[in-house]
Amino acid sequence: MKALRYYDRGHIQLDDVPEPEVGPGELKVEIEWCGICGSDIHEYLGGPISVPVGAPHPYTGVQAPVTLGHEVSAVITEVGEGVDGFDTGERVTVEALLRDDECAQCQAGNHNMCSNLHVYGYSWPGGGGFARYSVIPAYATHKIPASVAPECAALVEPLAVGLHALKQAGFQAGQDALVLGGGPIGLMVTVGLKAAGARTIVVSEPSARRREAAVRAGADRAVDPVSEDLDAALAEVTGGKADVVFEVAGVPASWKSAMSSVRPHGTVCNVAAWEAPVSFNPNHLLFTEARLTGSLGYLGEFADAIALLSDGGLDPSWMVTRTVDLDHAVEDGFDAIVKDRDEFIKVLVRP
Numbered sequence: 086m087k088a089l090r091y092y093d094r095g096h097i098q099l100d101d102v103p104e105p106e107v108g109p110g111e112l113k114v115e116i117e118w119c120g121i122c123g124s125d126i127h128e129y130l131g132g133p134i135s136v137p138v139g140a141p142h143p144y145t146g147v148q149a150p151v152t153l154g155h156e157v158s159a160v161i162t163e164v165g166e167g168v169d170g171f172d173t174g175e176r177v178t179v180e181a182l183l184r185d186d187e188c189a190q191c192q193a194g195n196h197n198m199c200s201n202l203h204v205y206g207y208s209w210p211g212g213g214g215f216a217r218y219s220v221i222p223a224y225a226t227h228k229i230p231a232s233v234a235p236e237c238a239a240l241v242e243p244l245a246v247g248l249h250a251l252k253q254a255g256f257q258a259g260q261d262a263l264v265l266g267g268g269p270i271g272l273m274v275t276v277g278l279k280a281a282g283a284r285t286i287v288v289s290e291p292s293a294r295r296r297e298a299a300v301r302a303g304a305d306r307a308v309d310p311v312s313e314d315l316d317a318a319l320a321e322v323t324g325g326k327a328d329v330v331f332e333v334a335g336v337p338a339s340w341k342s343a344m345s346s347v348r349p350h351g352t353v354c355n356v357a358a359w360e361a362p363v364s365f366n367p368n369h370l371l372f373t374e375a376r377l378t379g380s381l382g383y384l385g386e387f388a389d390a391i392a393l394l395s396d397g398g399l400d401p402s403w404m405v406t407r408t409v410d411l412d413h414a415v416e417d418g419f420d421a422i423v424k425d426r427d428e429f430i431k432v433l434v435r436p
């Protein structure tokens with residue numbers, strides 16, 4: 086079968102590889118859709134970050150070339166030994182953050198902080214989502230109800246990231262929220278805030294296309310931080326500042342806004358992965374008694390995300406702005422996004 090594999094920075098290619106074989110505790114799946122994540126683009130342009138290149142992953146032994154892709158909608162084709170509760174033909178998705186279930190962090194329930202963290206589509210031996218078949222661990226697999234479209238199933242993973250950020254920020258219904266950055270994760274945070282009953286949501290985002298998307302996702306106001314006064318816009322909408330601020334942009338200007346936009350006793354939650362350190366005056370925390378926290382991936386929010394898409398009636402499939410076949414995933418997917426990132430929200434690959 087064909088698989089889109091990562092070799093090193095700037096080097097991904099379609100290879101012919103053998104189909105992966107299902108092992109104990111695993112499921113073999115046929116991939117229906119797999120989203121291109123911002124992390125995949127990061128890995129392509131600025132990596133290697135998560136793919137072990139030149140040396141094996143200390144826990145899984147995997148090293149490049151590896152099959153990329155972790156935002157999947159898939160159908161079970163084979164059930165491995167010792168797996169209960171799953172059948173062939175069932176539609177599923179899988180958590181990308183994988184664990185050893187043994188270390189102190191796992192024992193404490195902090196699976197996203199596992200000392201042997203490994204990632205589906207980066208450092209997992211069963212292949213990734215940019216291939217027709219893949220093998221996934223049953224413990225991290227979630228069933229998708231028939232009421233959820235396959236395209237939406239591929240959005241469960243990024244939606245779970247957004248929902249975890251709300252939890253980490255301690256968000257409560259009725260609060261005023263500011264989201265800095267309107268990329269796919271910023272939009273998932275926005276969708277989550279809307280569903281969870283935010284009083285007001287302001288999104289700060291320089292791209293006009295993404296500002297439009299932010300309003301569609303539920304923002305009361307989408308502000309261009311380059312040409313508009315964010316503080317003034319926030320004051321107009323909230324009557325002051327924000328109770329919770331989500332930093333999803335990862336650039337120094339937005340960090341500054343995060344610090345100046347939070348209310349006394351509010352919370353700033355960093356969701357972004359940064360390419361460089363940023364300068365920071367702790368007096369911002371002194372004079373506001375604000376809390377500063379972070380959010381990595383998810384911890385139990387897959388079930389919440391799936392419930393929102395099925396019982397909650399949430400349909401974020403409008404975020405899919407392009408679909409491509411695996412044969413054209415490099416040119417029309419990765420390279421197209423690199424050339425004009427603002428043009429796309431979510432690109433799905435069909436293997």
Ligand SMILES: [Zn+2]
Pocket residue numbers: 184185186187188189190191192198199200201202
């Ligand atoms: Zn662990």
